[in-house]
Amino acid sequence: MKTDVEELTPTRVKLTVEVPFDELKPNLDKAYKEISKQVRLKGFRPGKVPAQLIDQYVGRGAVLQEAVNDALPELYGRAVEDSELFVLGQPEVEITTLDDGKELAFTAEVDIRPKFEVPDYDDLEVTVDDVTVTDEEIEETLGNLSERFATLTTADRPVEDGDFVTIDLSATVDGEDVEEIRTTGYSYEVGSASSVPGLDEALPGMSAEDAKTFTSDLTEGEHAGEAAEVTVTVQGVKTKQAPELDDEFAQLASEFDTLEELRGDVRTRLERQKLLQQVAEARDKALEALLAKVDIPLPEKVVEEEISRRNEQLEQQLQWSGMSREEYLEQEEKSAEDFETEVADAARTAVKGGFVLDQLALQEELGVENEELSEYVVTQAMQMGVQPQQLAQHLTDSGQIPALVSEVLRSKALNLLVENVKIKDESGTELDLEALRREINGEPAAEEATEEAAEEAEEAEETKAGS
Template sequence: MKTDVEELTPTRVKLTVEVPFDELKPNLDKAYKEISQQVRIKGFRPGKVPAPLIDKYVGRGAVLQEAVNDALPELYGRAVEQSEIFVLGQPDVEVTELDDGKQFAFTAEVDIRPKFEVPDYDGLEVVVDDAEVTEEQVEETLGNLRERFASLTNADRPAEEGDFVTVDLVAKIDGEEVEDASTSGYSYEVGSKSAIEGLDDALVGMSAGDEKTFTGTLAGGERAGEEAEITVTVQSVKVKNLPDLDDEFAQLASEFDTIEELRDDVRVRLGRQVKMQQLSQARDKALEALIEKIDIPLPDRVVEEEISRRNQQLEQQLQMAGMTKEQYLSDEEKTEEEFDAEVADAARLAVKGGFVLDQLAVQEELNVENEELSEYVVSQAMQMGVQPQQLADYLTQNNQLPAIVSEVLRNKALNLVVEHATVKDESGNVIDVDAVQRELSGETVRAEDGESAESAGDSADAGEASEKEAGAAEGAAEEAPAAEAKDAQGKES
């Protein structure tokens, strides 16, 4: 087999492959056998029809086509291996010659990872946030814990901001009820602004049994974005009672006897959290610093696929949050053009980051041991809440193991970059990343549901639900390249 490589652009090549016809013999034999099983010719059992009769009744051309389709994937793979190129995505293949008994030739145009060398990365300087835990953060976390143990009692008065009301909602457009926008027994915090616009204003001053109608824009459902007449009926008004921050509360909400012990535990866990954030920043910024030293072209198709993936991810997240893209852009005070530009920039950075880590893994001759692969699968399974064997079976059955190996390799390459970087906090203190990692891995994270440990660890998620949802959507445009390198991965055919 002869293979020629023509560079169309720095990120796309054309392979011209010539194959002696006798190399197709196993594929021709297989084609005859399969067609023999399918055709019905009098006097011959299925699978026993001779080749000459198949040529006569089905046609030699059909056999050749079957054989070529069967042979192409392997021949293309061999051509890629001979050419020593790193292909991305699927090729555009064209059969250029099929001379029965003599010659077979085809071309394949495909995107490739550009050829480059990763420069010296020793001593990259990275600055991360200070690992500071303020008393305000400690008290905020304790406040969130109090919220979890708050109780609701009936209030014999009109609703005020901060109260919880149980309401029935009926939405109508042109006098016709919109079923998916109507509900009964809906519990809502007055003033949270997490439902239909205008609902909070309507509820303030209403008592149990009161009814009021207002005009609002529907946020979800088939009629999302349309104005409707909303009738709200209050079933009950309840006031939220927060427990006092005292020893009794500490004993109720945690394994500690005193509020000071609980406060100290919160402080320790917040400290662990900010150190983890420092490590994450160090990884992201070390890769960003390395990327800035490298100028390489990026395949347009790969970048476009990454942009599409991010937009699909945003759409899914907004759908889960019950938001429209227009609402999200309004909340973020961004135009469609500004958002698209951010997504495109982030996509290019992610693709480039993936290329750099792939090349670094090659240069440093990194490899993945079975133990490392197993550790990764176990870690992912724990995060997903499934059994490791279940995840391993899924990855194997869906041919995802090569992608997982690539991801582990990229993580190892990134770890290497961080190990050689000089990491400082904003106050100028040098951070021993290795020591911090060992410290964190040596600590046990409590995960009992409802315990103070969990609530302390969740302090970063203390915002309102709507803020969390918007933040998740924003991540589709602004994820750091280190975190997203795995998603820009080119799939080698």
């Protein structure tokens, strides 16, 4: 088999492949066998029809087409491997010659990863935010915890914003009942904006057994976009009372005896959260700094696919949250054009980052062990709330193992990059990410771990000598 490679652009090539006809013999044999099972000729059982009769009744052309279709994936794969190309996506294949008994030739146009070298990165420096936990953040966290233990108490007064009310709702559009609105004994937090538009404005000032009718432009259901006459009747009013922040609350909400102990634990947890954010920021900025040193062309089709993937992901999230794209843009205070530009820029950065990490892994001769794949699957399964074996089987059945290997390899390349980049916080302190990891996981520092290991070894030797 002969393969020629023509560079159409720095990110797209055209393969011209010539295949001696003899190499198609296994595929021709397979084609005759498959077609023989489908042909029904008197005197021959299915699968036993001779090749000559298949040529006569079905046609040699049909057999050739079946054989070529079967052979193309393997032939294309060999051509790519022989040419040492890193292809992206599916090729556009065209059969240019099919000379029975002599030759098969085809072309394949496909996007490729650009060829480049990752420059030295030992001199890179990045700055991340300081880790500071304020008293206000601690009190806010304690306040949120207190809210979880709040109780509802009946209030003998008119409704106020923030109250919890029990209400009946009904609505009509042009005199006809709107069934999806009708409800009784519905518990609602005033001001939460989680029911029909206008309800939060109608409730304040009402008392138990009061009724009020107001006009609402419905946003969901069969009558979305239509004006409805909504009637709300208040059955009861309750206020939420959170417990006082004292030692008694600490004992109720935690394993600690005093509020100060709980406050100290909150501080520790917040510090760990911010340390995690600091590590993530360091990784992001390290990659960002490396990308700034690399200038490579990007395949437009790959970028377009990444843009589509991001838009589809957003649509799924908006659908889940019940928010339209227009509402989302309004909330983010962005125009459609600005948002599209932002998504396109992010997609280009993601594609470029993937290329750079792939090349870094190649240059540093990084590999992926089975244990690393298993660890990654277990972590992903925990985040998704499924069994690791179930996720592993799904990844295998759906052919996603190569993508999984690529993801783990890129993560290892990024870890290597971060280990070799100088990272400082805004105060000028140089950070040791391994020490941060130990602190986040509550492990002893490296020196302490070494001392503990030495002490354990010494105790083991003394025990052995004593026995």
